[in-house]
Amino acid sequence: MKKHLRLSIIIIGSLFGFACVWLLLMPEKQLAEKPFEIKQTDSTENENYRKDVLAEHNKNVFKKVAEELERIENSRKMNLMVIEDAVKTYGAYSKEVENFVAVKDQQDAFDLEKVTGFLDKHGWPATENIGAQNTYTLFTSIQNSDFKTQEKYIPLMKKAVESGTLSAEYFANLVDRKAIAQHQKQIYGTIVTGDWNENKFRFAPIVDEETINERRKEIGLSTIEDYAKRLNIDYKTES
Numbered sequence: 001m002k003k004h005l006r007l008s009i010i011i012i013g014s015l016f017g018f019a020c021v022w023l024l025l026m027p028e029k030q031l032a033e034k035p036f037e038i039k040q041t042d043s044t045e046n047e048n049y050r051k052d053v054l055a056e057h058n059k060n061v062f063k064k065v066a067e068e069l070e071r072i073e074n075s076r077k078m079n080l081m082v083i084e085d086a087v088k089t090y091g092a093y094s095k096e097v098e099n100f101v102a103v104k105d106q107q108d109a110f111d112l113e114k115v116t117g118f119l120d121k122h123g124w125p126a127t128e129n130i131g132a133q134n135t136y137t138l139f140t141s142i143q144n145s146d147f148k149t150q151e152k153y154i155p156l157m158k159k160a161v162e163s164g165t166l167s168a169e170y171f172a173n174l175v176d177r178k179a180i181a182q183h184q185k186q187i188y189g190t191i192v193t194g195d196w197n198e199n200k201f202r203f204a205p206i207v208d209e210e211t212i213n214e215r216r217k218e219i220g221l222s223t224i225e226d227y228a229k230r231l232n233i234d235y236k237t238e239s
Contacts, residue, residue: 062129065118069134072111072141079104112149115141119153124160139170143177150178161219168220180204188216189224192231201233 083100090096115138127135142153154175160166172188179186185207194201203224206212213223221227228235 061122062125065122065125066130066134068114068118069130069137072114073133073137075107075111076137079107108144112141112145116149116153119156124156124166126165135166139166139174143174147178147182150174154178158219172216172219172221176204179207188212188219188221189227192233199232201231203228203233203235 079100083097083104086094086097086100125135125138130138142150142157154171157166157171157174161168161171169190173190176186176188176190180191185205186203187207189203189206189212191204192201193204206224213225216222216224216227225235
């Protein structure tokens with residue numbers, strides 16, 4: 001046993017000694033030509049790879065968001081159908097309708113939390129990434145929320161309008177509806193009132209009406225006069 005151990009030590013020692021002699025005898029120039037190198041990847045290749053990974057990640061995120069928004073829209077429709085049927089069956093002021101409305105409100109609160117969580121993390125998505133219907137569902141989620149939530153996301157929505165990822169009409173309508181609901185004058189002139197039976201309408205009161213077209217132009221809307229023609233409203237700016 002000891003003989004075999006000594007023999008192993010001698011062999012290992014010989015190999016080590018041979019390696020040392022080989023390094024000493026190798027020409028200095030040859031040593032210099034064989035440095036240890038870490039292969040560097042081209043920076044452009046790295047950047048393209050990073051962009052591809054990010055694009056794939058965003059694609060998956062938007063896909064999940066679109067699926068969630070579709071679920072929210074279907075849930076809304078289902079709850080409204082149930083409430084409408086309950087009104088026909090039990091009456092508008094029945095306990096059954098009250099219970100169904102409570103369920104809808106609870107679901108809406110849950111869905112709003114989902115929506116705001118996404119907006120806080122990813123910002124406002126472009127319509128091309130989630131689809132027109134899902135964009136509308138996202139918008140109405142904020143539009144139908146409480147004033148505090150609306151106030152929080154109006155700046156985000158304005159940035160989305162400026163970058164072209166959100167319709168100016170959506171943004172202006174939210175701002176105006178919020179103002180009217182708080183008993184204030186509207187900013188962009190998107191809210192109309194009137195007699196629906198006689199098909200006669202007029203604009204709800206507008207703040208600083210003489211400069212309304214300037215505000216509309218800032219976010220990409222047509223003039224109030226053009227908008228009035230579309231709605232068949234006989235409009236004259238208050239002097």
